[in-house]
Amino acid sequence: MLRKSGAGWRLAAAVVLAALSTGFSPSGVEAKGPVPAAEVSTISVAALPEQGRHMVRLIYQGGPFKYDKDGSVFGNRERILPAKNRGYYREYTVRTPGERSRGARRIVCGGFVPTTPDACYYTDDHYASFRRIAQ
Numbered sequence: 001m002l003r004k005s006g007a008g009w010r011l012a013a014a015v016v017l018a019a020l021s022t023g024f025s026p027s028g029v030e031a032k033g034p035v036p037a038a039e040v041s042t043i044s045v046a047a048l049p050e051q052g053r054h055m056v057r058l059i060y061q062g063g064p065f066k067y068d069k070d071g072s073v074f075g076n077r078e079r080i081l082p083a084k085n086r087g088y089y090r091e092y093t094v095r096t097p098g099e100r101s102r103g104a105r106r107i108v109c110g111g112f113v114p115t116t117p118d119a120c121y122y123t124d125d126h127y128a129s130f131r132r133i134a135q
Contacts, residue, residue, distance in 0.1 A: 040080075043122055043131040051095045052122060055107050056133065059092060062115045067093045067102055074108045078127050081108065090114055094122070107133070 045056055058065060065071055074089040081089065089110045096103035104126035109117035121130040 040121070041131045042134045044134050048122060048133070049094065049105070051097070052105070052107065055092050055094050056120065059107065059109060059117065059120070060115055065092065066095070069093065069102070071114060080127070080130055081110070081121060084110060088112065090117075094124075 045053055048056065063071070070092045071090050073087055074091040075086065076084070076089055089108050092107045092109070093102045094105035094107055096105055105122075105124045106127070107120055107122055108130070109120040111118040120133040120135075122133055123130050
C-alpha cells in the first residue's frame with residue numbers, strides 16, 4: 001500500500017497514465033466509438049428478410065405496429081450510428097419467425113418525422129452492428 005508521500009503518489013499516477021496511454025483498459029473491455037459513415041455497410045430493401053421489408057412499409061405508413069416499443073426513441077448508447085440529438089432515432093422490431101420474444105432484429109430510423117425518415121439502419125444482432133438501408 002502506498003503512503004501519502006509525494007513520490008509514491010507521483011509514481012502511482014505515472015504508472016496509471018502510462019497504462020492508459022498505451023491503450024490498456026482495466027476492465028478488459030474497449031469502449032466503442034462512433035463508426036464513420038463511410039464504414040457502415042449498406043443493405044438494399046430487397047435484401048432484407050421478408051419481415052424487414054414489411055416493417056419498412058409499416059414505418060412509411062405510420063403503422064400499425066405490433067410491439068409497444070416500436071416507434072420508441074432509440075438512445076444509440078452503442079454509439080455505432082452517427083451521433084445525433086436524443087429523440088432523433090426510433091426503433092422498430094423486425095419479427096423473427098419462431099421467436100417468442102421480440103428477438104434480435106431491428107430497424108432503427110433517424111429523423112424528426114417518423115413516416116419520412118432521413119435514414120434507416122438494419123441490425124440482426126441486437127445493435128452490435130448496423131447496415132444502412134439503401135432506398
